[in-house]
Amino acid sequence: MSNKLLVVGTIAYDAIETPFGKAEHILGGAATYIAFAASIFNIKIGLVSVIGDDFNSNDLKLLTNRDIDVSGVEIVKGGKTFFWSGKYHININKRDTLDTQLNVLENFDPKVPDNWSTSNILLLGNLHPAVQLSALKQMKVKPDLIILDSMNFWMDNFRSILDDVISKIDVLCINDEEALQLTGQNSIRNAADAIQVLGPKYVIIKKGEHGAMLFHRDEIFVVPALPLKKVKDPTGAGDSFAGGFAGFLAQHSNTSFESMKTALVYASAMASFTVEEFGTESLQTVNKLNLKERLKEIENLTKFKSQQINLNEL
Amino acid sequence: MSNKLLVVGTIAYDAIETPFGKAEHILGGAATYIAFAASIFNIKIGLVSVIGDDFNSNDLKLLTNRDIDVSGVEIVKGGKTFFWSGKYHININKRDTLDTQLNVLENFDPKVPDNWSTSNILLLGNLHPAVQLSALKQMKVKPDLIILDSMNFWMDNFRSILDDVISKIDVLCINDEEALQLTGQNSIRNAADAIQVLGPKYVIIKKGEHGAMLFHRDEIFVVPALPLKKVKDPTGAGDSFAGGFAGFLAQHSNTSFESMKTALVYASAMASFTVEEFGTESLQTVNKLNLKERLKEIENLTKFKSQQINLNEL
Numbered sequence: 001m002s003n004k005l006l007v008v009g010t011i012a013y014d015a016i017e018t019p020f021g022k023a024e025h026i027l028g029g030a031a032t033y034i035a036f037a038a039s040i041f042n043i044k045i046g047l048v049s050v051i052g053d054d055f056n057s058n059d060l061k062l063l064t065n066r067d068i069d070v071s072g073v074e075i076v077k078g079g080k081t082f083f084w085s086g087k088y089h090i091n092i093n094k095r096d097t098l099d100t101q102l103n104v105l106e107n108f109d110p111k112v113p114d115n116w117s118t119s120n121i122l123l124l125g126n127l128h129p130a131v132q133l134s135a136l137k138q139m140k141v142k143p144d145l146i147i148l149d150s151m152n153f154w155m156d157n158f159r160s161i162l163d164d165v166i167s168k169i170d171v172l173c174i175n176d177e178e179a180l181q182l183t184g185q186n187s188i189r190n191a192a193d194a195i196q197v198l199g200p201k202y203v204i205i206k207k208g209e210h211g212a213m214l215f216h217r218d219e220i221f222v223v224p225a226l227p228l229k230k231v232k233d234p235t236g237a238g239d240s241f242a243g244g245f246a247g248f249l250a251q252h253s254n255t256s257f258e259s260m261k262t263a264l265v266y267a268s269a270m271a272s273f274t275v276e277e278f279g280t281e282s283l284q285t286v287n288k289l290n291l292k293e294r295l296k297e298i299e300n301l302t303k304f305k306s307q308q309i310n311l312n313e314l
Numbered sequence: 315m316s317n318k319l320l321v322v323g324t325i326a327y328d329a330i331e332t333p334f335g336k337a338e339h340i341l342g343g344a345a346t347y348i349a350f351a352a353s354i355f356n357i358k359i360g361l362v363s364v365i366g367d368d369f370n371s372n373d374l375k376l377l378t379n380r381d382i383d384v385s386g387v388e389i390v391k392g393g394k395t396f397f398w399s400g401k402y403h404i405n406i407n408k409r410d411t412l413d414t415q416l417n418v419l420e421n422f423d424p425k426v427p428d429n430w431s432t433s434n435i436l437l438l439g440n441l442h443p444a445v446q447l448s449a450l451k452q453m454k455v456k457p458d459l460i461i462l463d464s465m466n467f468w469m470d471n472f473r474s475i476l477d478d479v480i481s482k483i484d485v486l487c488i489n490d491e492e493a494l495q496l497t498g499q500n501s502i503r504n505a506a507d508a509i510q511v512l513g514p515k516y517v518i519i520k521k522g523e524h525g526a527m528l529f530h531r532d533e534i535f536v537v538p539a540l541p542l543k544k545v546k547d548p549t550g551a552g553d554s555f556a557g558g559f560a561g562f563l564a565q566h567s568n569t570s571f572e573s574m575k576t577a578l579v580y581a582s583a584m585a586s587f588t589v590e591e592f593g594t595e596s597l598q599t600v601n602k603l604n605l606k607e608r609l610k611e612i613e614n615l616t617k618f619k620s621q622q623i624n625l626n627e628l
Binding site: 188189223231261264 | 406502535538
């Protein structure tokens with residue numbers, strides 16, 4: 001297995017304000033965070049996205065420096081790169097979107113390069129479900145695993161095509177509120193069950209600072225988020241999470257539930273790096289030693305001596 | 315060590331409406347849930363509380379049947395038992411208080427029976443901090459561990475006396491929003507650090523369906539809540555959690571951080587039983603076999619094969 005991960009998603013410029021700082025024009029977008037996070041693994045990563053010719057060539061270099069193949073990134077002449085602006089509250093788990101300029105994203109027609117159409121894992125980042133579907137249909141060999149991230153905007157406005165994509169994937173990755181909205185259920189567990197009826201055999205529920213959960217039939221796994229002293233900018237946390245998850249599975253060449261559990265711990269670690277600095281800053285510099293330490297920290301969060309549980313003495 | 319747990323708190327009648335049912339007049343109150351949850355352990359439990367002479371003797375029997383000593387429960391002649399009424403939203407994690415009638419609680423002057431003033435563990439359930447302080451001062455031997463539960467109402471209205479109690483305890487048990495409010499911090503981790511400056515060496519942050527966290531200096535432990543298919547009534551979940559925590563520690567005769575981690579798993583298990591049925595119903599019938607199964611389920615939620623994490627191959 002050649003460990004190829006294909007990422008389809010947005011590349012953006014973001015303007016972000018949080019209680020801890022401000023950035024006017026920094027590299028962002030779901031695909032960017034996903035690819036950076038996945039690039040810590042020994043795998044091949046291809047990107048399918050679109051940018052304008054305003055895009056800074058140095059920013060493209062940040063990606064290629066991490067061995068991310070950008071041959072599937074279309075550059076639209078005279079076009080402007082997707083722009084998003086958001087402001088976080090004092091409670092940094094809440095944010096308002098101040099501005100969204102789709103720009104070149106508006107007419108994005110994804111093209112999966114031939115050599116990437118046989119990737120082992122396909123990760124469809126959060127964007128228009130029609131784009132996700134188009135990319136999915138271009139795969140010449142059915143991937144071992146198709147992971148899809150989505151959000152409420154697409155549920156509200158493009159439900160029918162979103163349902164179509166969801167029916168064709170293996171892992172749906174959404175946040176807790178969106179899972180309830182998507183299914184009309186009122187508990188996460190029931191929502192996860194309902195989603196599995198729609199197609200995906202695995203459901204990842206992202207809960208921000210509360211971590212994430214993985215569901216598959218009657219099996220459930222919970223990974224905590226590392227309780228950080230410093231959260232500077234939560235932007236891209238969910239995308240980094242998905243990138244860490246997919247990256248681990250691509251390298252591990254094993255998509256069993258057991259393997260996904262470990263992948264979720266890596267995912268949580270990658271997300272924890274992202275939120276400690278602005279934008280993609282920490283993802284660009286994080287190394288394997290940092291990752292190793294953080295994995296240990298996350299493992300220690302939930303490890304306890306079960307031999308202390310002696311119910312006979314009760 | 316004689317494994318004595320003294321519980322100070324309210325006994326109440328509750329009227330509860332949830333999306334899954336309604337009860338007009340059922341046994342409730344923090345001390346009731348705490349004592350029921352703790353009574354699954356082989357320990358001695360004493361209750362200090364107050365009720366009116368309207369209190370049903372059968373309800374008192376429910377407590378004594380579980381070997382809970384009610385000699386510290388004052389019965390006020392002509393008085394009415396504390397009454398609380400609440401209605402839960404479709405999102406069952408939210409509720410509105412419809413009515414609170416303090417009744418005999420208004421002039422409650424707790425009296426710790428002599429034989430309970432040397433208890434190993436003192437659990438001060440959520441109620442007026444002046445009552446908590448009075449009970450604490452009646453202890454003739456300093457308990458191995460003093461655990462305190464509180465809520466925003468006391469922070470808003472009796473901050474100074476609450477601060478006094480908090481300075482004298484070992485474990486503060488509050489929910490996440492209240493921890494932020496109490497400390498003025500904007501992250502749980504920073505709030506937990508700030509609370510440790512106020513006195514308690516240990517901080518438990520309750521997060522409802524997201525589980526709970528235990529903090530002590532740089533050590534952190536996270537226990538998930540079991541993702542249940544059926545949540546009928548969340549009333550008393552936090553109290554059952556505290557009762558399970560204190561009960562385990564009382565039996566285990568060990569208040570180290572390691573021991574507290576395991577206690578937190580028991581706490582989560584006891585809370586999970588409570589919310590599955592109305593009021594104290596499931597706590598009255600749960601047995602050690604049920605508990606054993608549930609502990610295993612909670613353990614499985616977070617267990618993963620860390621040997622899969624081979625960073626050298628990265």
